[in-house]
Amino acid sequence: MPYVNIKITKTGATAEQKAELIKGATELLQRVLNKNPATTVVVIDEVETDNWGIAGESVTARNAKPRP
Amino acid sequence: MPYVNIKITKTGATAEQKAELIKGATELLQRVLNKNPATTVVVIDEVETDNWGIAGESVTARNAKPRP
Amino acid sequence: MPYVNIKITKTGATAEQKAELIKGATELLQRVLNKNPATTVVVIDEVETDNWGIAGESVTARNAKPRP
Amino acid sequence: MPYVNIKITKTGATAEQKAELIKGATELLQRVLNKNPATTVVVIDEVETDNWGIAGESVTARNAKPRP
Amino acid sequence: MPYVNIKITKTGATAEQKAELIKGATELLQRVLNKNPATTVVVIDEVETDNWGIAGESVTARNAKPRP
Amino acid sequence: MPYVNIKITKTGATAEQKAELIKGATELLQRVLNKNPATTVVVIDEVETDNWGIAGESVTARNAKPRP
Numbered sequence: 001m002p003y004v005n006i007k008i009t010k011t012g013a014t015a016e017q018k019a020e021l022i023k024g025a026t027e028l029l030q031r032v033l034n035k036n037p038a039t040t041v042v043v044i045d046e047v048e049t050d051n052w053g054i055a056g057e058s059v060t061a062r063n064a065k066p067r068p
Numbered sequence: 069m070p071y072v073n074i075k076i077t078k079t080g081a082t083a084e085q086k087a088e089l090i091k092g093a094t095e096l097l098q099r100v101l102n103k104n105p106a107t108t109v110v111v112i113d114e115v116e117t118d119n120w121g122i123a124g125e126s127v128t129a130r131n132a133k134p135r136p
Numbered sequence: 137m138p139y140v141n142i143k144i145t146k147t148g149a150t151a152e153q154k155a156e157l158i159k160g161a162t163e164l165l166q167r168v169l170n171k172n173p174a175t176t177v178v179v180i181d182e183v184e185t186d187n188w189g190i191a192g193e194s195v196t197a198r199n200a201k202p203r204p
Numbered sequence: 205m206p207y208v209n210i211k212i213t214k215t216g217a218t219a220e221q222k223a224e225l226i227k228g229a230t231e232l233l234q235r236v237l238n239k240n241p242a243t244t245v246v247v248i249d250e251v252e253t254d255n256w257g258i259a260g261e262s263v264t265a266r267n268a269k270p271r272p
Numbered sequence: 273m274p275y276v277n278i279k280i281t282k283t284g285a286t287a288e289q290k291a292e293l294i295k296g297a298t299e300l301l302q303r304v305l306n307k308n309p310a311t312t313v314v315v316i317d318e319v320e321t322d323n324w325g326i327a328g329e330s331v332t333a334r335n336a337k338p339r340p
Numbered sequence: 341m342p343y344v345n346i347k348i349t350k351t352g353a354t355a356e357q358k359a360e361l362i363k364g365a366t367e368l369l370q371r372v373l374n375k376n377p378a379t380t381v382v383v384i385d386e387v388e389t390d391n392w393g394i395a396g397e398s399v400t401a402r403n404a405k406p407r408p
Contacts, residue, residue, distance in 0.1 A: 037124045072141070089168050236364065291393075310395045
């Protein structure tokens with residue numbers, strides 16, 4: 001019955017990639033803690049880059065800056 | 069001041085149903101723990117079926133399979 | 137497969153009361169959205185009163201004040 | 205490495221205001237606990253007013269009522 | 273900058289197993305979405321069995337029942 | 341009615357510091373979005389260093405390493 005929540009910025013993860021995250025997280029819980037995949041819940045939240053901050057700035061602002 | 073977060077798949081819950089969930093969750097906290105409804109917060113998150121996994125698969129993939 | 141998270145202050149909720157919250161939340165999702173109880177997950181977080189703030193103060197501080 | 209999650213109703217917060225929340229939350233953690241801004245994550249969730257309940261009602265329903 | 277939250281019941285996961293979950297979740301995000309491990313945050317919450325419900329019952333209650 | 345959740349590692353934040361975080365977060369929401377402090381909820385989660393991972397390692401493991 002584990003519950004896994006994965007939060008990522010909304011930058012185009014495909015359905016296949018999200019399916020891969022779900023599969024991988026479920027296998028990880030089974031391998032490490034022998035948890036039953038049938039009741040392992042994985043929820044992926046995709047967050048707008050205006051709404052995700054790191055180092056005091058939104059990802060939108062950081063991405064708009066020229067890379068060093 | 070309880071905070072209740074209800075996560076469901078995004079499969080068409082109506083505004084009336086969501087209002088019912090809010091009402092029911094608030095009444096539950098009042099009945100069981102005598103919590104003050106005026107400061108009980110309920111937040112409902114509706115998650116795309118690509119983004120919700122159970123048994124290692126997305127709900128989208130599971131729903132696409134013929135039922136046994 | 138709904139996931140319900142109930143956050144309350146850690147002020148002595150008994151095992152019976154928490155069982156009642158679990159039962160009530162599961163029944164609510166079944167009644168309103170016909171969700172399957174077998175895969176409805178309910179997690180209760182009990183938070184120290186130093187760690188819960190309302191109106192800019194911790195619950196510990198508010199409880200220490202004489203009631204009007 | 206603090207993680208700050210700010211949930212607000214989806215009522216038109218601008219990109220500038222959200223940048224201000226990110227900046228302010230990061231500075232708060234640095235000022236009070238000397239946390240490193242470079243690894244402070246802030247995520248803002250904007251929730252539809254149908255999906256946010258207070259005092260047993262959705263914000264949509266409360267906002268529809270004439271103010272006393 | 274992904275944020276991964278893993279909630280499991282508090283039933284004796286060792287420090288080594290939790291380190292394995294952290295490593296595995298970080299590698300999963302890197303492999304599938306090419307996310308930078310250096311800013312991938314993983315938080316594990318261990319929940320008392322009285323506080324985790326499935327099928328309308330606490331895990332404590334379910335574990336107390338004789339297995340079929 | 342904003343809800344702010346601050347997750348930090350459990351490394352000795354005092355009651356006064358936590359009160360300062362609650363006060364600061366509430367003032368931030370009031371200043372930036374004119375939110376009512378009376379219904380602003382702040383919850384602080386303190387996480388064991390075994391349970392917090394960054395760059396694929398637990399904070400416990402990282403802290404045990406000699407600093408460069």
